[in-house]
Amino acid sequence: MSQDSARSRAKRAQIHQGATRVFLAEGFAGATTDAIAKAAGVSKQTLYVYYRSKEQLMVDVLDSLLSRLNRDHAVLESDRPVGSLPELRQTLTDLACEVLEIVAGSDYLALARVIIADAPRVPEIGRLWAQTITSGVRHLVAELLERARDCGVIDVEDVEAATRLFVGGVLTYILPDGIVAVDGPVAAPSRERVERIVDLFLRAITIS
Amino acid sequence: MSQDSARSRAKRAQIHQGATRVFLAEGFAGATTDAIAKAAGVSKQTLYVYYRSKEQLMVDVLDSLLSRLNRDHAVLESDRPVGSLPELRQTLTDLACEVLEIVAGSDYLALARVIIADAPRVPEIGRLWAQTITSGVRHLVAELLERARDCGVIDVEDVEAATRLFVGGVLTYILPDGIVAVDGPVAAPSRERVERIVDLFLRAITIS
DNA sequence: ATCAAACCGTACTGTTCAGTTTGATATGTC
DNA sequence: GACATATCAAACTGAACAGTACGGTTTGAT
Numbered sequence: 001m002s003q004d005s006a007r008s009r010a011k012r013a014q015i016h017q018g019a020t021r022v023f024l025a026e027g028f029a030g031a032t033t034d035a036i037a038k039a040a041g042v043s044k045q046t047l048y049v050y051y052r053s054k055e056q057l058m059v060d061v062l063d064s065l066l067s068r069l070n071r072d073h074a075v076l077e078s079d080r081p082v083g084s085l086p087e088l089r090q091t092l093t094d095l096a097c098e099v100l101e102i103v104a105g106s107d108y109l110a111l112a113r114v115i116i117a118d119a120p121r122v123p124e125i126g127r128l129w130a131q132t133i134t135s136g137v138r139h140l141v142a143e144l145l146e147r148a149r150d151c152g153v154i155d156v157e158d159v160e161a162a163t164r165l166f167v168g169g170v171l172t173y174i175l176p177d178g179i180v181a182v183d184g185p186v187a188a189p190s191r192e193r194v195e196r197i198v199d200l201f202l203r204a205i206t207i208s
Numbered sequence: 209m210s211q212d213s214a215r216s217r218a219k220r221a222q223i224h225q226g227a228t229r230v231f232l233a234e235g236f237a238g239a240t241t242d243a244i245a246k247a248a249g250v251s252k253q254t255l256y257v258y259y260r261s262k263e264q265l266m267v268d269v270l271d272s273l274l275s276r277l278n279r280d281h282a283v284l285e286s287d288r289p290v291g292s293l294p295e296l297r298q299t300l301t302d303l304a305c306e307v308l309e310i311v312a313g314s315d316y317l318a319l320a321r322v323i324i325a326d327a328p329r330v331p332e333i334g335r336l337w338a339q340t341i342t343s344g345v346r347h348l349v350a351e352l353l354e355r356a357r358d359c360g361v362i363d364v365e366d367v368e369a370a371t372r373l374f375v376g377g378v379l380t381y382i383l384p385d386g387i388v389a390v391d392g393p394v395a396a397p398s399r400e401r402v403e404r405i406v407d408l409f410l411r412a413i414t415i416s
Numbered sequence: 417a418t419c420a421a422a423c424c425g426t427a428c429t430g431t432t433c434a435g436t437t438t439g440a441t442a443t444g445t446c
Numbered sequence: 447g448a449c450a451t452a453t454c455a456a457a458c459t460g461a462a463c464a465g466t467a468c469g470g471t472t473t474g475a476t
Contacts, residue, residue: 130384165408177342182331182334
């Protein structure tokens with residue numbers, strides 16, 4: 001049972017994929033094992049060959065989704081120019097737009113819904129999630145700001161506060177409305193609107 | 209059945225109260241009607257005399273909680289002084305601390321969890337909730353900023369962006385971590401930390 | 417005291433659903 | 447072809463749970 005052959009790896013992936021779809025759409029309680037089996041194109045029996053229980057299956061699915069989240073964040077981590085104020089402005093705007101694009105993507109909010117709903121059931125996953133999305137983006141912004149400060153481009157005494165201000169301000173374009181928007185995907189704001197909040201933020205940190 | 213006597217009003221309130229406790233703690237799916245009846249100190253039968261179904265009971269409970277949310281926001285709406293920069297600083301700090309106090313209060317996050325989890329089931333409630341917490345605080349801050357601008361204390365061309373920046377920045381002290389913090393209440397940040405973000409924000413909007 | 421309405425506790429019904437069993441069918445290996 | 451392994455479909459089991467039925471008890475008004 002559940003050998004490590006190419007065949008079983010394929011079946012496992014198939015189940016994993018179907019379960020991901022159903023869990024994201026219906027949540028843990030709403031997802032029936034029958035629906036998962038059907039979505040995966042697999043008999044319910046086979047499902048229990050590869051996973052001990054529905055709960056373990058969901059934990060596995062959530063783990064993968066969190067890993068993907070980390071990869072999505074890693075993509076943002078290219079070294080970005082912050083050597084001058086126009087460069088920093090461009091960099092912050094690009095970053096904000098990319099983050100909003102990720103957050104507005106359908107899976108991101110669906111995952112958040114599922115994790116929040118099941119936080120009482122699997123608190124470790126909840127903590128891991130919060131830490132992922134927190135340290136992911138915030139850390140990146142903090143690093144940018146520190147580099148810009150070291151270049152003498154900006155003047156901030158409290159990088160942490162500045163980071164919070166920026167990230168929080170940007171995310172209000174999606175949250176909290178997006179998290180309860182079930183029908184249809186959420187629209188990310190236009191680059192123009194993002195630029196306006198970036199400019200405002202820049203006034204707070206430029207050398208006076 | 210279910211007359212409008214003092215007695216039945218009391219029983220209804222009793223059921224409502226017990227159901228509120230259980231729904232906030234367990235969510236819709238997790239709350240059994242037996243548990244609700246027990247928490248309310250009422251027989252399950254009586255529960256169904258006053259409410260047609262578990263779903264209707266939850267809708268009623270959520271409605272009340274949203275009303276309370278509105279009242280909580282209304283408390284913040286006292287006219288606050290913004291006639292000078294120190295006054296505005298004090299006002300924004302006070303307001304931010306009060307908002308954080310409300311959000312960190314146990315019921316606020318529990319309600320958010322329940323509503324987010326059940327957004328697919330009752331989307332109207334979800335929309336109502338998002339609108340409530342959005343327009344509640346943001347509107348208030350926007351009005352403060354406009355008044356301060358009219359007094360010539362600050363210089364903002366885009367009040368909406370400034371409002372988003374401020375409210376979003378402040379809320380990062382609770383979210384997203386608080387929403388998945390099941391064990392124990394969430395700690396609001398110290399006034400000092402709030403002051404630091406207020407000062408940063410003020411730099412963005414003061415006349416240069 | 418009497419009566420009716422409200423209420424209680426318990427047990428029941430019907431349904432949903434996770435997980436299992438069964439017995440048949442496909443797949444690949446020798 | 448024979449044999450083992452993986453998979454399938456479908457029926458089954460047991461538990462949880464929303465909602466109901468019922469017989470007994472409290473409450474309050476007259």
